[in-house]
Amino acid sequence: MDTHCTAIEMDVLLYMLKKCYHMDFMHYKQASLQRRVMAFMEKKQFTSGVDLISALMKDEKLFLELLTDISVPVTEMFRDPLFFLRLRNLVLPVLNTYPTIKIWIAGCATGEEAFSLAIILDEEKMLDKCIIHATDINQSALSLARMGYIRKEDLPNYQTNYQKAGGTGNLTTYIENKNGTYAITDKILKHIHFHFHNITTGSYMSGLNFILCRNLFIYFDKQLQSEITGFFMNSLRPGGFLGLGDKESIRHTQYIQYFEPINEDERIFRKRYM
Ligand SMILES: C[S@@+](CC[C@H](N)C(=O)[O-])C[C@H]1O[C@@H](n2cnc3c(N)ncnc32)[C@H](O)[C@@H]1O
Structure with a gap:
């Protein structure tokens, strides 16, 4: 499957997340954020950023799944x-x-x-x-x-x-x-x-x-x-x-x-x- 999310699609996605869900990722490091968004798209079988954006606008559950996937909750007890x-x-x-x-x-x-x-x-x-x-x-x-x-x-x-x-x-x-x-x-x-x-x-x-x-x-x-x-x-x-x-x-x-x-x-x- 050919998955793509262009820089412009990323910008629109982040703007939409801020407007619709009050979640501001605009000042996250963009390259790693984009990698995590792409991995989510592959998992959920979205081929384009536009498709992901329009689905997210209608589906809060999908947004919560995206949030879970892009937020990297990696940790351990007494880490470092x-x-x-x-x-x-x-x-x-x-x-x-x-x-x-x-x-x-x-x-x-x-x-x-x-x-x-x-x-x-x-x-x-x-x-x-x-x-x-x-x-x-x-x-x-x-x-x-x-x-x-x-x-x-x-x-x-x-x-x-x-x-x-x-x-x-x-x-x-x-x-x-x-x-x-x-x-x-x-x-x-x-x-x-x-x-x-x-x-x-x-x-x-x-x-x-x-x-x-x-x-x-x-x-x-x-x-x-x-x-x-x-x-x-x-x-x-x-x-x-x-x-x-x-x-x-x-x-x-x-x-x-x-x-x-x-x-x-x-x-x-x-x-x-x-
Ligand atoms: C890599 S984990 C770090 C966990 C722990 N502090 C540690 O060092 O083991 C980063 C955590 O920050 C959370 N996080 C990311 N953006 C956040 C935000 N805007 N506000 C609060 N937590 C956020 C993620 O959901 C994730 O659980």
């Missing part, structure tokens, strides 16, 4: 374990001096990053005073996250990551086997509020002590990265932390001056008191 080790050693001791801790995990995918953070907070006896919001645009991923679902075949890798992240207990005490399906225990899950939120819309939480947003900026162009860094800056309390992980950078943004680097390798910053 060194990042979690740095959090444990550099960030949590400061946060632990506060009576309550408000945390936002943006782009949480199927929740593994939120589970990992909550487990560390539990080990540090901080979880009870934390309010954790974890958000994403992918509703299917959020449904799995709310169930705490873990793939059995991922467990050995998660054990290794957990040890490298400085885990002090046994990861299996946080995972239960419910009739052959593995899930994070309710003790952890009940502390995480998973909900839909589109980070490109400009509506943000406030009074946050910690924002975690890893492996999401890589999909955005520099302009959107900069805008979102500005929103993060406003959402954080003075002294609040921003954890971006080693794939991201905010060096090019005008907001870098408002952040003190805490760990350069893992891109962990602290909002300055100004």
Whole structure:
């Protein structure tokens, strides 16, 4: 099958998604976005961008399928374990001096990053005073996250990551086997509020002590990265932390001056008191 979606069709598609579904992909990196749209077209047997656009205009279910396919909800528990080790050693001791801790995990995918953070907070006896919001645009991923679902075949890798992240207990005490399906225990899950939120819309939480947003900026162009860094800056309390992980950078943004680097390798910053 000869599938094609020209640059003009891509532009029209993105305009339509913004107008009809309030989902703005215009400042995502276009080459990788186009590859994912084409893969979706092949899967759904659309040969031209025009056909896809007209079908999407009439079919919200198809739009939700497209959203699921192009949003790359790839994640794992204790992904890049060194990042979690740095959090444990550099960030949590400061946060632990506060009576309550408000945390936002943006782009949480199927929740593994939120589970990992909550487990560390539990080990540090901080979880009870934390309010954790974890958000994403992918509703299917959020449904799995709310169930705490873990793939059995991922467990050995998660054990290794957990040890490298400085885990002090046994990861299996946080995972239960419910009739052959593995899930994070309710003790952890009940502390995480998973909900839909589109980070490109400009509506943000406030009074946050910690924002975690890893492996999401890589999909955005520099302009959107900069805008979102500005929103993060406003959402954080003075002294609040921003954890971006080693794939991201905010060096090019005008907001870098408002952040003190805490760990350069893992891109962990602290909002300055100004
Ligand atoms: C590669 S995953 C990263 C997951 C996790 N943060 C990690 O590092 O393991 C990127 C996630 O960002 C979400 N995402 C993409 N665009 C978004 C947007 N505009 N607002 C919120 N989440 C978005 C995707 O649905 C996907 O689940």
